[in-house]
Amino acid sequence: MPFNGKSGKFNAAIRTVEIGTGDKAVKLGGECVAPLYSFDAPIENAPKVGVLITDHGFENESEGIKAYYEGCSNWGEIAQRAAAMEGADFLVLKFDKADPNGENAPVEDCLAIINEVAAATDMPLVIAGCKNAEKDAEIFNKAAEALQGKNVLIFSAKEENYKGVAASAVLAYGQKVGAESSVDINLAKQLNVVISQVGVDMGNIVMNVGTATAGYGFEYVVSTLDRVKAAALGQDDAQLQMPIMTNVGDETWAVKESTASEADIPAWGPVDARGVNMEVATAMAVLASGSNAVILKHPTSVATVSKLIKELM
Amino acid sequence: MAKFVTIGERIHCISPVIRKAMEEMNPEPILKRAKEQLDAGATYLDVNIGPAENNGEELMKWAVTTIQDAFDNVPLALDTANKKAIEAGISVYNRSKGKPIVNSADAGGRIENIDLAAANDAIVIALCSAEGIAADNDERMMHCQNMLERGMMQGMDPSDLWFDPLFLVVKGMQDKQMEVLEAIKMFSDMELNSTGGLSNNSNGMPKHIRPIMDSALVAMAxxxxxxxxxxxxxxxxxxxxxxxxxxxxxxxxxxxxxxxx
Structure with a gap:
């Protein structure tokens, strides 16, 4: 009997969410197949790679990242340098310094950076906060207002602040919004439901289901991504058919493998290469499990992951 | 596993309001019932036009287009003894939200409705009885096999035959309830789909009891x-x-x- 190949294409599809405007705008999602299974049906929008910039600058970053941005004297130049990375699709601005439990930088400082960056580049922008729900709501509200017409992604609304954040970002200022949960499938779905109950069309939501670095409880991340995509595609669950964006770089550059110096652990070799390996390995694993976009820091990681994606499409 | 499929039963010509609306081809009462059922979470809507011997074809076409146009091509079960009316309904049916369901065939006089479904790439509800209620599960499963074979011979995917064990009324046939549930288990073990008029079980019971009985039975089923x-x-x-x-x-x-x- 001849072999009859059966396509694993699903009857359901992930929604397509566009961020940015003009030529540089990127489309996330849209697929009706398992992650990266372009042999089952064409994947119109390949997974995307974003570059993370934080308001701390690059003082404490690894040598390779620091070197890449050397000579940049303002946020506009930093943004242009980041945008010039081979394989970069969008930029992510993150305001760690605004955390009230840390430096508590005022919202005006965040806005100044946002305005400088927005003026210097036409790359799609993703605005991330400081992890404090209340302060994030303030930053997001001002950022969404300042960036009207740029179709940015506000990344992201959480259980504690979704009402204000989603309503301001999408309903008041026409931006896209992220829905953030921490490796919790039920909360991931619940947030999508309640955000849509605020009046936000589900086509404006990108999921941020959280991640860990490969090796650090990462199997929960994989099972979460798997279950979300299985429900979205296999069970046609409309409440989970949002594309997923994952902030990989922020996690992987904080673990020991990426920070311990070669002097401390000579057997592990150069720290910069190790950090890139951790970042690339984690990024590819979340992409293979269903993430539609990853956020990275190191130029070598950005180039490597985007090349891998290209080869797989 | 796929989500449980609910087929809303409230567009039925046994209801005086619906009967009148169908006689006059007045869309409002029908659309109102359709909306109530969809808002409540129905996946499919059953459209029962009765025997409709005179104007069945025209009536079913009208009902299908009226309901599908108003509710984003909601999938429908076409429910009448008039085969031509079912075919006419399918001819104007939009499949974008799901195949039409032919309601229904049995292993007796209505077995040809399986052929009708096969010819029109439709789903068919296959009632596991011939002349009267099956005496036991041996008979139910014999009917099931016969109908399954008939469908498959004509190229139907087994998943498009939804087997109906025929839910029985508790008041009078209480001792048969577990048998019906066992038949469902047998369909399931064969990886077949199943459906049925579940609320039959509570016929004749006080109004406030029926939701309780129906809920318990659906959970067990x-x-x-x-x-x-x-x-x-x-x-x-x-x-x-x-x-x-x-x-x-x-x-x-x-x-x-x-x-x-």
């Missing part, structure tokens, strides 16, 4: 693998039970708001 039922989706207790069973069966992913979606 879903446990045994029932994949669909023809129900009144406006019965909140029943719909909440179905949604909760879908969670236990891992057919839908739990979220705190699961009853609201």
């Amino acid at each position: 879903m446990m045994n693998g029932l994949t669909s039922a023809i129900v009144n989706p406006c019965d909140l207790r029943l719909m909440e039970t179905i949604k909760s069973c879908d969670i236990f069966k891992n057919n839908t992913l739990y979220a705190d708001s699961y009853l609201e979606i």
